[in-house]
Amino acid sequence: MEMGAAAFLRECGPCTVCCTVLGVPELGKATYRDCEHLCGTGCKIYPDRPASCRTFACQWLRGMLEVDGSIDLELRPDVCGVMFDYQPDSAFGEAFTAWEYEPGASIRGPAADILAELSERFLVVVVSAPATEGGQPATRLVGPPHLVQQAADARWSGGGSSVDASGKTR
Ligand code: SF4
Ligand code: SF4
Numbered sequence: 001m002e003m004g005a006a007a008f009l010r011e012c013g014p015c016t017v018c019c020t021v022l023g024v025p026e027l028g029k030a031t032y033r034d035c036e037h038l039c040g041t042g043c044k045i046y047p048d049r050p051a052s053c054r055t056f057a058c059q060w061l062r063g064m065l066e067v068d069g070s071i072d073l074e075l076r077p078d079v080c081g082v083m084f085d086y087q088p089d090s091a092f093g094e095a096f097t098a099w100e101y102e103p104g105a106s107i108r109g110p111a112a113d114i115l116a117e118l119s120e121r122f123l124v125v126v127v128s129a130p131a132t133e134g135g136q137p138a139t140r141l142v143g144p145p146h147l148v149q150q151a152a153d154a155r156w157s158g159g160g161s162s163v164d165a166s167g168k169t170r
Contacts, residue, residue: 010061016042017077018058021099021127026050031137032129059084059096065114074110081105084114091154092147095123103129115142123147 019035027050029035037044043053058077059065065075065084077083081102087095096118100106106115106126118124123143130137141148 008057008061008063010063012061013076015076015078017083017099017101018056019043019053021083021101022056024050024052026052031127059086062086075114077101080109080111080114082111082115084118090123092123092151095125095143098124098126100126100128119143123151125151 016038019038021032023029023031024035027035027037035043037049043049060076060083064086065072073079077099078101081100082105083099083101085097085099087097098106098111098115098118105111106128115124115126119142121144123141126140126142128138141151143151
């Protein structure tokens with residue numbers, strides 16, 4: 001699927017992970033639900049897709065996840081099971097959200113390697129599918145201990161993590 005991909009060397013190809021895991025405010029689409037406009041070939045309303053779909057690009061599509069500069073299909077979200085998103089100016093500095101598409105994919109395989117690398121320097125919110133239909137996605141925080149503590153404190157005080165884990169918003 002092509003999202004806001006015109007400026008990128010990589011192509012979404014058959015991946016549609018963001019159309020499932022992310023919310024789309026304009027459509028009232030919740031996280032971890034297939035978009036009603038998904039079809040076998042991608043997006044049924046591609047020319048008229050909402051602005052948030054047009055502007056979204058995951059970190060793989062942006063070319064930020066790579067091994068030796070190659071276009072590494074192993075890390076495409078539908079293949080590795082995790083989609084990484086980037087927030088350049090969260091309350092905790094540069095931060096990431098790792099959206100699990102395949103249960104457990106953030107703790108094994110190439111996505112786990114990327115997560116371990118990112119969490120050495122950045123706060124990462126790992127989001128997983130709700131345990132029950134209609135429930136809230138599960139989240140856990142990983143990263144440098146002082147950032148994890150700050151983010152946990154912010155959540156406890158009701159301030160949220162300030163790291164986007166909602167949808168196709170920029
Ligand atoms: S998750 Fe990334 S690669 Fe997959 S469709 Fe969305 S933007 Fe494209
Ligand atoms: S409307 Fe947006 S989320 Fe839905 S299928 Fe099209 S690109 Fe994906």
